[in-house]
Amino acid sequence: MGSQEKPVEKIVVRGLEGVVAAETSISYVDGVHGRLYYQGYDIHDIAEQISFIECIFLLWNGRLPNRRECDEMRNAIVGEMKLPDAVLELLKASPEKSHPMAVLRTAVSLLSCFDPDADDTTPSANYRKAKRLAGQIPTIIAHLHRLRNGLPLLTPRPELGLSANFLHMLTGNIPDELEKRAMDILMILHADHGLNASTFAARVICSTLSDMHSAVTGAIGALKGPLHGGANEKVMGMLHEINHIDRIQEYIEGMLENKKRIMGFGHRVYRTEDPRAKHLRKYSELLCEKTSQKHLFEMSHRIEKIVFEQKGIYPNVDFYSATVQHALGIPAAYFTTIFVASRTPGWLAHIIEQYSDNRLIRPTSKYTGEMGIPFVPLGKRG
Numbered sequence: 001m002g003s004q005e006k007p008v009e010k011i012v013v014r015g016l017e018g019v020v021a022a023e024t025s026i027s028y029v030d031g032v033h034g035r036l037y038y039q040g041y042d043i044h045d046i047a048e049q050i051s052f053i054e055c056i057f058l059l060w061n062g063r064l065p066n067r068r069e070c071d072e073m074r075n076a077i078v079g080e081m082k083l084p085d086a087v088l089e090l091l092k093a094s095p096e097k098s099h100p101m102a103v104l105r106t107a108v109s110l111l112s113c114f115d116p117d118a119d120d121t122t123p124s125a126n127y128r129k130a131k132r133l134a135g136q137i138p139t140i141i142a143h144l145h146r147l148r149n150g151l152p153l154l155t156p157r158p159e160l161g162l163s164a165n166f167l168h169m170l171t172g173n174i175p176d177e178l179e180k181r182a183m184d185i186l187m188i189l190h191a192d193h194g195l196n197a198s199t200f201a202a203r204v205i206c207s208t209l210s211d212m213h214s215a216v217t218g219a220i221g222a223l224k225g226p227l228h229g230g231a232n233e234k235v236m237g238m239l240h241e242i243n244h245i246d247r248i249q250e251y252i253e254g255m256l257e258n259k260k261r262i263m264g265f266g267h268r269v270y271r272t273e274d275p276r277a278k279h280l281r282k283y284s285e286l287l288c289e290k291t292s293q294k295h296l297f298e299m300s301h302r303i304e305k306i307v308f309e310q311k312g313i314y315p316n317v318d319f320y321s322a323t324v325q326h327a328l329g330i331p332a333a334y335f336t337t338i339f340v341a342s343r344t345p346g347w348l349a350h351i352i353e354q355y356s357d358n359r360l361i362r363p364t365s366k367y368t369g370e371m372g373i374p375f376v377p378l379g380k381r382g
């Protein structure tokens with residue numbers, strides 16, 4: 001290879017760790033101090049105080065709503081919960097064993113074909129689509145679960161509020177006060193989290209001036225992986241596999257010796273406790289106790305202690321969200337879809353923010369292949 005053919009030397013930042021790839025005012029993750037801010041509010045100050053509707057309004061508008069604005073937002077989103085017939089048919093046609101995340105990803109993509117504003121990326125059209133997606137995604141999840149279990153499909157009960165209504169449409173139960181609060185907090189805590197992998201994927205897609213549905217579809221694909229949102233389902237699998245508190249020490253040591261990841265632990269940004277885990281730990285305990293499954297909380301707590309002793313790492317949002325969701329009656333296969341419904345408002349806020357000051361996101365790579373290989377025509381190759 002001639003010297004003129006050598007690629008320019010480049011430094012690769014693996015996993016883009018520490019790379020600042022966007023400006024945002026939506027949320028801030030302070031990994032050193034273990035703090036999370038939504039539009040300037042510390043998550044510890046608002047998580048127990050606001051509803052999921054207030055949280056959505058905050059992420060989309062940069063301020064908390066008054067009561068009238070809350071009602072308007074709730075009615076607008078609930079008013080958009082009905083699905084096009086073709087999307088319902090897709091849910092029915094999906095192979096029973098296919099993962100709910102795969103069906104949800106495909107259904108969101110199909111929604112774009114029926115959205116009257118599909119390719120309109122003006123701010124007003126984007127706001128209408130955001131409300132539609134925030135309403136339709138929970139319906140897809142609830143309907144899919146009920147169709148697969150031969151249960152009647154339920155219509156929204158707006159008086160329950162967004163998150164409790166979603167839980168009702170999924171499980172068929174009317175949640176009590178503790179369950180309502182837990183579902184709200186679960187969804188609030190998952191609503192946004194800086195430039196995480198799925199949010200970055202969404203921003204990359206809309207930076208090409210592609211449409212909102214494409215960006216959300218891509219984000220769902222990114223969230224599905226076990227290193228991101230897919231970890232919560234795996235946590236429940238781990239708890240079932242361990243099965244007894246006396247087996248935890250041996251199980252965790254075995255995993256670590258074999259260099260395997262403990263699902264629901266570790267984080268790219270937090271170097272201390274994930275602030276979301278603190279709230280979810282509390283609701284895991286309350287709900288496991290209420291549903292006579294205290295052993296699941298006790299096992300989780302013991303796993304937390306042992307992983308910290310052995311490896312010095314903390315649980316992330318996915319760890320206690322598993323037992324919270326399980327105790328709320330949500331099947332494990334749907335855990336990551338609940339994450340999608342919760343994170344959708346955050347993705348939408350980032351998509352709108354990206355459009356408002358767009359520059360194509362197009363990094364570069366360090367080429368490690370060869371150059372200048374002599375060409376041999378097809379007929380002359382051995």
Ligand code: ACO
Pocket residue numbers: 015196226227228229231260261262263264265266267268269311313316317318
């Ligand atoms: N179990 C065991 N060891 C772990 C774990 C874990 N869950 N997480 C990190 N480590 C260890 C690594 O083995 C490594 O140790 P070493 O230095 O002795 O080799 C060290 O911690 C640093 O790990 P990295 O891979 O460099 O951390 P990275 O920032 O790339 O990974 C990630 C972050 C992917 C979240 C990782 O912690 C992980 O795989 N966790 C399990 C999956 C999970 O829970 N994902 C959900 C994350 S939260 C969210 O996305 C919603």
